[in-house]
Amino acid sequence: MRTLVIWGAGRIGRGFVAGLFHEPGWRIVFVDIDRALVDRLNSQGGYTVFKARKEGIEKARLEGGFSALHTSDADALRRVFSEEGLMLDIAVHEPKLAEVADMLAPLFAARAQAAAGPIDVMMNVNMAGPDAAFTRLMEARLTGEALDYFQRRVGVTGIAAMCISPVATEAMLAADPLAILNNAWPEQAIGAPQLKGEPPALPHVRLSADVHAEETRKLYTLNMAHALCCYLGVKKGYATVIQAVNDPALRALIGQALEEASLGLSRAFGFPAEEMTAWRAAIMGLLDNPTIDDNLPRLGADTRRKLSRADRLCGPALLCVGAGGQPAAIARAIRAGFDFEHDDPGTAYVRGLVASQGLPEAVRAVCGLTPEDGLYHLILNAETE
Numbered sequence: 001m002r003t004l005v006i007w008g009a010g011r012i013g014r015g016f017v018a019g020l021f022h023e024p025g026w027r028i029v030f031v032d033i034d035r036a037l038v039d040r041l042n043s044q045g046g047y048t049v050f051k052a053r054k055e056g057i058e059k060a061r062l063e064g065g066f067s068a069l070h071t072s073d074a075d076a077l078r079r080v081f082s083e084e085g086l087m088l089d090i091a092v093h094e095p096k097l098a099e100v101a102d103m104l105a106p107l108f109a110a111r112a113q114a115a116a117g118p119i120d121v122m123m124n125v126n127m128a129g130p131d132a133a134f135t136r137l138m139e140a141r142l143t144g145e146a147l148d149y150f151q152r153r154v155g156v157t158g159i160a161a162m163c164i165s166p167v168a169t170e171a172m173l174a175a176d177p178l179a180i181l182n183n184a185w186p187e188q189a190i191g192a193p194q195l196k197g198e199p200p201a202l203p204h205v206r207l208s209a210d211v212h213a214e215e216t217r218k219l220y221t222l223n224m225a226h227a228l229c230c231y232l233g234v235k236k237g238y239a240t241v242i243q244a245v246n247d248p249a250l251r252a253l254i255g256q257a258l259e260e261a262s263l264g265l266s267r268a269f270g271f272p273a274e275e276m277t278a279w280r281a282a283i284m285g286l287l288d289n290p291t292i293d294d295n296l297p298r299l300g301a302d303t304r305r306k307l308s309r310a311d312r313l314c315g316p317a318l319l320c321v322g323a324g325g326q327p328a329a330i331a332r333a334i335r336a337g338f339d340f341e342h343d344d345p346g347t348a349y350v351r352g353l354v355a356s357q358g359l360p361e362a363v364r365a366v367c368g369l370t371p372e373d374g375l376y377h378l379i380l381n382a383e384t385e
Contacts, residue, residue: 011165013091015180028066041068047178052291091124101137112149118196120155155196160189160214220316230300231336257329264319304346309368331378
């Protein structure tokens with residue numbers, strides 16, 4: 001029996017990753033900072049996952065095969081992390097990653113002291129380069145034998161998956177407070193070359209020769225399209241993805257932006273043109289799902305991160321420029337992002353920067369661009385209406 005620790009029992013960890021590993025020969029241990037959630041998971045012993053496909057919503061149950069620990073349960077965590085054959089999936093939002101690294105450092109140190117075998121970490125964090133970011137955080141916190149153990153015996157891989165999981169409806173949560181709503185995405189790819197331990201042999205966990213290329217393609221197409229829908233759709237008074245994609249002008253702009261991203265991705269990673277054509281159609285299919293009409297502000301929040309140089313908008317735009325293209329549609333989304341209002345700290349920072357220093361300086365600071373970059377001028381001159 002092998003154990004998967006899912007650090008973060010939220011919608012992705014609980015509703016997507018757990019289902020992939022809920023198979024014979026595996027047990028799941030959720031770890032979360034929310035004591036009420038941990039207690040409810042342990043008391044209920046199961047929960048409902050509503051799988052929303054275009055043709056309708058299917059109700060499934062995940063029963064048994066898991067337990068949950070609070071992040072303060074130090075002794076129990078040490079026992080779990082002493083197991084051989086252990087795998088770890090980190091499923092948190094990017095701003096919480098440093099806190100997770102703080103909590104994991106003593107657990108990796110304990111494995112090092114015990115001369116434990118390898119452990120592989122899967123990064124379900126929706127950002128550019130989550131594996132590299134996590135590695136930097138851990139290496140800054142470990143020394144001596146613990147650092148040596150981490151560098152030699154801990155595999156860290158990004159993942160590729162297109163699970164879309166907005167908050168479940170009030171009716172779903174009334175029937176089951178642990179209910180999850182997602183788009184029934186069937187698999188998660190992980191990087192085979194990055195693994196240090198025995199790879200999981202599971203029907204819905206796929207080993208990829210280049211997971212970095214796959215996760216970048218997902219971020220630079222699906223997440224790019226979501227951000228475009230938000231920043232330009234909100235300006236038209238839309239509240240959801242379906243409203244945005246049903247607007248003919250916005251739909252055409254999404255298609256143009258996906259073509260711009262495809263040009264850069266094909267040049268950077270070698271994706272064939274015909275494969276990218278099919279990929280763009282798949283992305284539009286995900287956006288067109290009426291049973292999972294996602295909330296635009298959720299998709300656009302934290303503009304400080306989402307407008308940064310390597311993230312979902314500037315990243316594909318820069319690849320497009322590098323391939324000889326002009327990412328005019330993506331530039332419009334970036335420019336509109338600087339107008340987006342939300343109550344999260346990242347967006348408040350961006351809006352404050354625009355108000356105090358002006359748009360050109362905000363583009364420099366947030367996007368990491370200078371007047372020497374062609375994209376810088378495309379953004380400043382872009383139309384947003």
